Amino acid sequence: MKRKRTAILISGHGSNMRSLIEAARGPDFPAEIVLVLSNKPEAGGLSFAKDSGIATAAVDHKIYAGREEFERSMQILLDLHRIELICLAGFMRLLTPVFVGGWSGRLLNIHPALLPAYRGLHTHQKALADGVKIHGCTVHFVVPAMDEGPIIAQAAVPVLDTDTAESLAARVLEQEHVIYPKALGLIASGQYRIDGNRVLCAEAIQEPLPLRMPG
Ligand code: GRF
Numbered sequence: 001m002k003r004k005r006t007a008i009l010i011s012g013h014g015s016n017m018r019s020l021i022e023a024a025r026g027p028d029f030p031a032e033i034v035l036v037l038s039n040k041p042e043a044g045g046l047s048f049a050k051d052s053g054i055a056t057a058a059v060d061h062k063i064y065a066g067r068e069e070f071e072r073s074m075q076i077l078l079d080l081h082r083i084e085l086i087c088l089a090g091f092m093r094l095l096t097p098v099f100v101g102g103w104s105g106r107l108l109n110i111h112p113a114l115l116p117a118y119r120g121l122h123t124h125q126k127a128l129a130d131g132v133k134i135h136g137c138t139v140h141f142v143v144p145a146m147d148e149g150p151i152i153a154q155a156a157v158p159v160l161d162t163d164t165a166e167s168l169a170a171r172v173l174e175q176e177h178v179i180y181p182k183a184l185g186l187i188a189s190g191q192y193r194i195d196g197n198r199v200l201c202a203e204a205i206q207e208p209l210p211l212r213m214p215g
Helices: 015-023 045-051 067-080 097-102 123-130 165-189
Strands: 004-010 031-038 055-058 085-088 107-111 134-141 151-158 192-195 198-201
Touching (some): 004 165, 015 031, 015 045, 015 085, 031 045, 031 067, 031 165, 045 055, 085 165, 123 165
Parallel strands (some): 004 031, 004 085, 085 107
Antiparallel strands (some): 134 151, 192 198
């Protein structure tokens, strides 16, 4: 099996990055994490990746005149490492349509809400303010519009009466760590097809990615 050479883009703590790195340690996992790139040199996730023997790079967006220049530098590194798939994992920079277009169908993101509900920031606060009983997270292909694009996997998380934004975020994050590796595995395996906005598992897959609803 030829594993897909994958880069993870982070800005901070990188707990999703860790779950992807750990999943990709499995010999049968169809993606190999070969590069972790951060726009923040101080991002905590970089040292974990380095200690795991993965190439790391910091491309500090602040030293560039604009997004295009910043992305050109990232693209050079992505080319250098012969990257085939990118996972955004808490990467806090908006990407230009040119960059996104160049990676169409090969760029994944995780968002802490059940899209299309609660795009943007502060998703947990918004869910609590609306009084919804079910919240969750989504892995999706990235398209130029923010937090849109075909959905690959979702996990639902019940909202408890006792929840604060922090407690809800923590339970959602646990589920992010479950679905992101599954979603990357599916896309890297190529066992899917896209029909309109729908990402459909190939028939050969016995256990398609479910809507997870923990206990
Ligand atoms: C996660 O909640 C993810 O959904 C969002 O940013 C957060 C990143 O967390 N895009 P981490 O850096 O992976 O711990």
